[in-house]
Amino acid sequence: MRILITGGAGFLGSHLCETLIGQGHDILCMDNLITGRTENIASLMGHDRFSFNKYDVCNYLHVDGPLDAVMHFASPASPQDYLELPIATLKVGALGTHKALGLAMAKGARFLLASTSEVYGDPLVNPQPESYWGNVNPISPRGVYDEAKRFGEAITMAYHRYHGLDTRIVRIFNTYGPKMRTKDGRVISNFIVQALRKEPLTVYGDGSQTRSFCYVDDLVRGIVSLLMAPNENPSALEDKAPNQQDQPSSDLNIHSPFNIGNPREVTVLEIANMVLAHTGTTNPIKHCPLPVDDPKVRHPNIQRAKTWLKWEPHITLEEGLTKTIKYFQEIL
Numbered sequence: 001m002r003i004l005i006t007g008g009a010g011f012l013g014s015h016l017c018e019t020l021i022g023q024g025h026d027i028l029c030m031d032n033l034i035t036g037r038t039e040n041i042a043s044l045m046g047h048d049r050f051s052f053n054k055y056d057v058c059n060y061l062h063v064d065g066p067l068d069a070v071m072h073f074a075s076p077a078s079p080q081d082y083l084e085l086p087i088a089t090l091k092v093g094a095l096g097t098h099k100a101l102g103l104a105m106a107k108g109a110r111f112l113l114a115s116t117s118e119v120y121g122d123p124l125v126n127p128q129p130e131s132y133w134g135n136v137n138p139i140s141p142r143g144v145y146d147e148a149k150r151f152g153e154a155i156t157m158a159y160h161r162y163h164g165l166d167t168r169i170v171r172i173f174n175t176y177g178p179k180m181r182t183k184d185g186r187v188i189s190n191f192i193v194q195a196l197r198k199e200p201l202t203v204y205g206d207g208s209q210t211r212s213f214c215y216v217d218d219l220v221r222g223i224v225s226l227l228m229a230p231n232e233n234p235s236a237l238e239d240k241a242p243n244q245q246d247q248p249s250s251d252l253n254i255h256s257p258f259n260i261g262n263p264r265e266v267t268v269l270e271i272a273n274m275v276l277a278h279t280g281t282t283n284p285i286k287h288c289p290l291p292v293d294d295p296k297v298r299h300p301n302i303q304r305a306k307t308w309l310k311w312e313p314h315i316t317l318e319e320g321l322t323k324t325i326k327y328f329q330e331i332l
């Protein structure tokens with residue numbers, strides 16, 4: 001396949017580029033490099049099936065030749081980044097998604113949107129099934145990311161319903177692994193960098209809030225399965241939306257969102273202690289103010305991905321932390 005990946009020089013985008021090149025596809029990587037980095041794609045530069053275009057996906061898009069898929073991964077994704085870049089975040093979720101959809105239409109390509117567990121906001125249902133509509137504060141500082149992605153999902157479904165575009169939506173839960181920036185700002189990279197630098201680990205609030213962390217290789221495997229999955233899947237007829245706000249089963253098809261994440265839920269304090277144990281350090285923990293509207297819990301229900309994609313994560317938090325610590329030891 002010939003695939004355009006927007007945000008292809010970012011953390012997840014660059015892993016996708018590598019994996020899909022490895023599977024024999026042609027990859028066009030587009031990134032405006034506001035949070036992406038060319039270091040992430042350095043190993044692919046010069047490859048005859050890879051090209052890089054420094055470009056802002058919010059502008060009119062033109063790509064020479066055919067395309068089989070457009071994967072829209074461009075967006076600041078760390079809370080630290082989207083709080084610093086609120087307008088760019090809203091624009092790439094809205095204007096950028098619109099342009100990427102238009103390009104997919106023009107090329108007759110399949111479209112895959114990188115959405116997020118942030119569409120569930122500060123969830124009142126735990127774990128979160130895809131049928132949960134979420135609890136988002138649109139005017140909070142975090143609202144810029146949450147609402148941009150919610151709009152992205154809405155316009156993706158509108159292109160599917162009104163234009164018949166073949167679309168996919170993945171709701172990505174917290175992900176970690178090599179290629180995160182040392183200054184990314186997300187919790188696992190912060191804790192590992194702090195531990196290795198012998199600095200205190202900055203736990204926001206009392207650390208009782210929970211997250212569920214997926215190692216990047218597992219996540220990429222899930223996203224590629226979703227991209228490649230056929231439109232029909234009879235075995236998924238048993239896929240029932242659990243808990244509240246059940247959708248009619250006719251709405252549950254390959255085009256409606258898929259949670260991809262690791263369902264092991266841990267507190268932030270637990271993850272701090274795991275990082276200390278895995279780095280063999282005894283740095284103190286420093287409590288800092290909790291960011292506004294920081295979700296108290298997050299835990300994916302992955303039944304849909306298990307049923308439709310036969311996907312589930314395999315890499316334990318212990319294994320993933322070991323690999324990620326090794327990466328940061330090398331780059332520091």
Ligand code: UDP
Nearest residue numbers: 079185186187188190202203204209268294
């Ligand atoms: N967090 C923390 N210390 C840090 C960075 C983050 O305690 O140095 C907390 C943050 O408040 C949140 C959780 O870790 O409760 C996950 O934060 P992250 O920024 O990784 O992603 P989020 O899930 O909030 O999008």
